[in-house]
Amino acid sequence: MPRPDAETSSSSMLVLPKAELGAVIRRLWDEGYTVVGPILAQGAIVIDELRTADQLPIGWTEEQERGTYRLKKRGDRAYFGFTVGPHSWKKYLFPPKLTLFTLEWGNDALAVHPSPEPVPRYAFIGVRSCDLHAIEVQDRTFLHGPYPDPHYKARRDHALIIAVNCAQAAPTCFCASMGTGPRVDRGFDLALTELADVFVAEIGSDRGRALLDGLSARIAGPDELDAARRVVEETAGQMVRKLDASDMPGLLYENLEHPRWDDVAERCLSCTNCTMVCPTCFCHATEEVPDLAGGRSERVRQWDSCFNPEFGHVAGGNSRPEIRARYRQWLTHKLASWIDQYGVSGCVGCGRCITWCPVGIDITEEVAAIRGSAEA
Amino acid sequence: MSTVAQRSPAQIDPATDPYCPHPAIVTAVDPESPGVATFSLRFLDPAIQAEFRYRPGQFNMVGRPGVGEVPISISGAPGEGSGLRHTIRFVGRVTDTLREIQPGALVLVRGPYGSHWPVERAGGFDVVLIAGGLGLAPLRPAVKALLADRSRYGRLTLIYGARQPADLLFTTEYDAWQRQGMELLVTVDRADASWRGRVGVAPPLFRKIALDPARTVVMTCGPEIMMKFAIQEALSRGVAKSDVQVSLERNMQCAVGLCGHCQFGPLFLCTNGPVFSYDAIERFFGKEHF
Numbered sequence: 001m002p003r004p005d006a007e008t009s010s011s012s013m014l015v016l017p018k019a020e021l022g023a024v025i026r027r028l029w030d031e032g033y034t035v036v037g038p039i040l041a042q043g044a045i046v047i048d049e050l051r052t053a054d055q056l057p058i059g060w061t062e063e064q065e066r067g068t069y070r071l072k073k074r075g076d077r078a079y080f081g082f083t084v085g086p087h088s089w090k091k092y093l094f095p096p097k098l099t100l101f102t103l104e105w106g107n108d109a110l111a112v113h114p115s116p117e118p119v120p121r122y123a124f125i126g127v128r129s130c131d132l133h134a135i136e137v138q139d140r141t142f143l144h145g146p147y148p149d150p151h152y153k154a155r156r157d158h159a160l161i162i163a164v165n166c167a168q169a170a171p172t173c174f175c176a177s178m179g180t181g182p183r184v185d186r187g188f189d190l191a192l193t194e195l196a197d198v199f200v201a202e203i204g205s206d207r208g209r210a211l212l213d214g215l216s217a218r219i220a221g222p223d224e225l226d227a228a229r230r231v232v233e234e235t236a237g238q239m240v241r242k243l244d245a246s247d248m249p250g251l252l253y254e255n256l257e258h259p260r261w262d263d264v265a266e267r268c269l270s271c272t273n274c275t276m277v278c279p280t281c282f283c284h285a286t287e288e289v290p291d292l293a294g295g296r297s298e299r300v301r302q303w304d305s306c307f308n309p310e311f312g313h314v315a316g317g318n319s320r321p322e323i324r325a326r327y328r329q330w331l332t333h334k335l336a337s338w339i340d341q342y343g344v345s346g347c348v349g350c351g352r353c354i355t356w357c358p359v360g361i362d363i364t365e366e367v368a369a370i371r372g373s374a375e376a
Numbered sequence: 377m378s379t380v381a382q383r384s385p386a387q388i389d390p391a392t393d394p395y396c397p398h399p400a401i402v403t404a405v406d407p408e409s410p411g412v413a414t415f416s417l418r419f420l421d422p423a424i425q426a427e428f429r430y431r432p433g434q435f436n437m438v439g440r441p442g443v444g445e446v447p448i449s450i451s452g453a454p455g456e457g458s459g460l461r462h463t464i465r466f467v468g469r470v471t472d473t474l475r476e477i478q479p480g481a482l483v484l485v486r487g488p489y490g491s492h493w494p495v496e497r498a499g500g501f502d503v504v505l506i507a508g509g510l511g512l513a514p515l516r517p518a519v520k521a522l523l524a525d526r527s528r529y530g531r532l533t534l535i536y537g538a539r540q541p542a543d544l545l546f547t548t549e550y551d552a553w554q555r556q557g558m559e560l561l562v563t564v565d566r567a568d569a570s571w572r573g574r575v576g577v578a579p580p581l582f583r584k585i586a587l588d589p590a591r592t593v594v595m596t597c598g599p600e601i602m603m604k605f606a607i608q609e610a611l612s613r614g615v616a617k618s619d620v621q622v623s624l625e626r627n628m629q630c631a632v633g634l635c636g637h638c639q640f641g642p643l644f645l646c647t648n649g650p651v652f653s654y655d656a657i658e659r660f661f662g663k664e665h666f
Contacts, residue, residue, distance in 0.1 A: 100393075100396075103484070105441045105442075105482065108480075108482075110482040112396055112398070112484075114393070141634065142634065145633050145634070146632070146633060146647055147394040147633060147634065148394075149394070149634055150392060150394075249642075253641070253659065256666065282636060283635060283636030284630075284634070284635050284636070285629060285635070285637075286445075286629045286635065287444065288439075288441075288443055288445075294442075297441060297442040299395065301395075301635075304635070311627065311637060312626070312637075314625055314626060314627050315467045315468055316599065316625075319626055319665065320665050320666075321665060322665065324665075325666065328666075329639075332641075333639065336642075337639070340641075340642030
């Protein structure tokens with residue numbers, strides 16, 4: 001195995017032959033990480049355990065539009081020649097269903113036992129800029145509030161991130177207008193830009209650098225750096241959708257009775273898809289699941305949605321009984337009150353809610369409609 | 377390269393886990409009105425009991441093993457026994473199971489959570505409490521705290537309305553509260569044969585009381601429609617919006633600002649509320665289905 005020379009151990013931009021990605025994945029498993037990344041399954045590119053580089057959707061891409069997602073063969077062997085699918089990394093950091101603790105009781109005794117769930121050390125491969133920003137957004141919810149969530153923290157603290165700069169934009173993408181991409185700018189251990197035969201790898205941490213130790217990485221030359229830069233520029237140039245996110249609290253708070261809410265309520269099915277695919281939506285319900293034998297139960301939390309009719313349930317009734325109120329809550333929270341709560345928008349421009357809406361509701365179009373005929 | 381442990385087990389300490397409740401024993405059950413009872417509780421762990429401190433207006437999450445947990449305001453007063461006292465209406469899946477429990481039963485409690493009534497800040501002020509129905513429960517600790525330090529305040533008034541005489545809470549305490557220096561204006565929507573008091577809604581009673589609007593704090597808890605009119609009455613008397621304190625209710629499942637259910641615009645009722653100055657919620661208060 002070649003030894004890393006002094007130069008590669010100090011430069012932050014290296015070149016890695018594509019074939020070496022398999023060695024990186026193997027090394028991560030050997031180090032005890034649970035490696036997850038994009039794979040082909042269920043007719044889509046989803047995120048799941050990744051044992052070998054062969055499982056990546058090499059040579060595949062997808063067509064996305066409002067309410068549409070179709071896999072498609074590329075004419076090449078690109079490893080990351082696609083954008084984002086229905087899954088995001090929140091399914092690992094904030095699992096869809098998680099036992100918080102278990103209870104055990106009998107005569108005159110009641111005990112609370114900590115969560116029995118394993119906490120894997122994750123290595124994420126193929127994280128896009130929008131999703132890196134989404135992780136930062138969820139960090140603000142789960143780590144930086146008055147009561148940090150220990151379950152999120154346990155998973156987040158050790159997660160290793162290998163990001164990928166997008167080499168194409170889907171028609172549903174609008175990260176450029178949200179200031180969240182397409183170039184990966186922070187929060188990664190390694191960031192890859194895919195060229196024809198190699199990855200240009202930007203080192204983001206000592207842990208990321210150590211991953212390439214002993215592999216045939218070399219310092220990137222000016223042509224390679226230039227090519228890598230062009231990849232992201234071209235992606236930004238492809239982006240057709242945009243969202244004018246200026247003064248969203250002002251716009252939406254002043255337009256809570258705008259007729260567009262009635263209009264969108266006619267189309268919205270309140271199916272919750274947008275909130276399930278959204279990489280920042282964090283609402284969850286807790287439920288107690290008793291053991292059939294009695295004397296034991298689990299307190300389980302699972303993803304909830306402000307589109308679920310029970311979401312607003314209180315003893316006296318329902319605070320949001322109709323779809324108009326629920327869509328208004330979702331959009332107003334995502335784009336306006338999120339900023340008041342966390343200092344950033346809840347939208348990272350990934351476009352998932354547009355693709356996966358069964359009736360093709362487009363968040364950028366709804367905002368534009370309200371902005372175009374705002375009441376104040 | 378450093379080695380990383382294979383699938384390390386969860387290292388989550390219940391002591392720092394905001395979701396983990398603590399077992400508590402029911403020490404007394406006092407029926408209040410049809411479908412409502414007051415439960416006195418004590419934490420099983422003496423250390424947790426000793427450390428338990430709360431302010432009037434705060435709430436706990438109260439749970440039944442195998443059933444779930446719900447937010448319940450604390451109706452006990454600091455210094456009153458263990459202080460852990462909850463007045464609960466049997467109205468939902470969880471609270472329904474409390475109907476049959478007896479002293480000695482074990483429940484789960486975590487808290488206290490949320491903001492509190494500005495009892496200290498009201499020093500030197502007239503204080504008007506205006507409650508509807510079960511809304512007197514979270515105000516009871518404020519009543520007790522104000523009366524425990526009676527000389528610090530100006531005029532103290534409690535306006536209280538319930539649907540019918542049988543629904544009035546804490547009726548055995550009214551004489552003592554009046555003796556200690558609080559004026560009570562009690563009304564019911566529908567009288568029965570035994571009722572000799574006022575009939576009608578509570579907010580207009582505001583007009584009957586003497587107060588110095590520049591030095592008055594109003595604290596209100598009850599159905600939103602009642603509070604809406606109570607706020608109008610207070611503002612029309614010239615009380616400042618920031619001196620009108622409102623306790624709101626929404627679906628609440630985590631109590632720690634994470635589950636999202638209790639959002640009210642930018643506010644989380646569990647961590648920013650449930651008690652708000654009216655000026656903080658004015659923009660959204662009363663918006664239909666918001």
